[in-house]
Amino acid sequence: MLSLTDVTKTFGERRALDGVTFDVAPGRLTGFVGGNGAGKTTAMRILLGVLAPTSGTATIDGRPITGDDRRGFGYMPEERGLYPKMAIGEQLAYLARLHGIDRASATKRAMALLERFDLAARAKDNLDSLSLGNQQRVQVAAALVHTPEVLVLDEPFSGLDPLAVDEVVSVVAEHAARGIPVLFSSHQLDVVERLCDDLVIIAGGRIRARGTRDGLRAEHAGNRWAMAARGDAGWVRGVPGVVVDELAGDHVTFAADDAAAQLVLTEAVGRGGVTSFTPVRPTLGEIFRDVIRDEADDTTTDPTTEATTKEAVA
Numbered sequence: 001m002l003s004l005t006d007v008t009k010t011f012g013e014r015r016a017l018d019g020v021t022f023d024v025a026p027g028r029l030t031g032f033v034g035g036n037g038a039g040k041t042t043a044m045r046i047l048l049g050v051l052a053p054t055s056g057t058a059t060i061d062g063r064p065i066t067g068d069d070r071r072g073f074g075y076m077p078e079e080r081g082l083y084p085k086m087a088i089g090e091q092l093a094y095l096a097r098l099h100g101i102d103r104a105s106a107t108k109r110a111m112a113l114l115e116r117f118d119l120a121a122r123a124k125d126n127l128d129s130l131s132l133g134n135q136q137r138v139q140v141a142a143a144l145v146h147t148p149e150v151l152v153l154d155e156p157f158s159g160l161d162p163l164a165v166d167e168v169v170s171v172v173a174e175h176a177a178r179g180i181p182v183l184f185s186s187h188q189l190d191v192v193e194r195l196c197d198d199l200v201i202i203a204g205g206r207i208r209a210r211g212t213r214d215g216l217r218a219e220h221a222g223n224r225w226a227m228a229a230r231g232d233a234g235w236v237r238g239v240p241g242v243v244v245d246e247l248a249g250d251h252v253t254f255a256a257d258d259a260a261a262q263l264v265l266t267e268a269v270g271r272g273g274v275t276s277f278t279p280v281r282p283t284l285g286e287i288f289r290d291v292i293r294d295e296a297d298d299t300t301t302d303p304t305t306e307a308t309t310k311e312a313v314a
């Protein structure tokens with residue numbers, strides 16, 4: 001288990017993280033979601049030891065993360081880190097060797113990863129001769145080449161088309177399935193929603209929500225229901241305690257507490273039955289807007305539009 005506990009990070013006057021606590025469980029994909037400047041990269045850099053927290057702790061299995069632990073981490077940094085003018089096969093093999101893997105195995109691993117990303121034929125090409133999507137695949141491969149014990153990926157899907165996203169997702173999921181903790185940040189909420197097991201939502205340097213994806217969706221369901229009745233469902237408008245969101249013939253979505261929803265169901269059965277009756281789960285985008293709005297009162301800036309200037313710290 002990889003954890004940040006009560007981590008605060010300030011850059012001069014700017015508080016980039018404020019009491020941040022979350023876990024990344026082994027064998028699970030944890031999506032890290034937040035607007036520009038929310039604090040995702042800063043939190044990841046603290047996990048990686050690239051930055052020291054102002055206060056709070058970064059731990060693995062309950063003990064402070066050491067340099068040795070971190071050598072076993074796979075990290076795809078926001079600023080990317082590969083050499084544009086070096087052949088990609090050679091480059092991946094070189095990175096594997098930096099992790100202490102012998103030359104023959106390093107080359108083998110590099111080629112296996114390129115194979116996996118359908119780039120084996122390009123092994124001798126320089127990184128900068130590849131399309132942006134392929135360069136991104138190589139960046140992901142670089143984080144995986146030493147078979148990491150922990151995987152931290154900063155925006156691994158940015159700039160990828162939907163098919164490339166699926167391909168990277170399946171490779172990353174294979175690594176999670178080895179039982180390692182995987183944390184990735186993304187602005188693409190639809191991808192996060194599809195991919196992750198657990199979610200951490202951050203805004204303005206503070207954690208606004210965290211938990212399992214399904215748990216958060218249930219928690220934020222807000223008593224909304226969808227029903228497909230047999231016959232026109234217009235009568236639902238007249239049921240006490242019900243607010244209809246959308247009505248289209250026999251399909252209706254509405255807000256109602258459990259008792260009012262039960263009334264609707266009973267009435268529908270009396271009127272000929274239903275073909276479906278389900279709670280409506282919010283999308284991740286809806287949850288995101290929900291938690292940001294809930295907390296907006298006690299933030300001084302809009303976390304989703306905050307500037308992302310990254311001044312160098314002297």
Ligand SMILES: Nc1ncnc2c1ncn2[C@@H]1O[C@H](COP(=O)(O)OP(=O)(O)OP(=O)(O)O)[C@@H](O)[C@H]1O
Nearest residue numbers: 011016035036037038039040041042308309310311
């Ligand atoms: N080295 C730095 N010096 C000063 N301020 C910094 C530095 N790094 C980050 N910040 C500030 O800390 C805040 C959080 O930035 P961070 O990069 O962690 O956000 P982010 O969620 O990764 O954003 P994005 O999605 O835009 O990459 C921002 O206000 C940013 O300007």
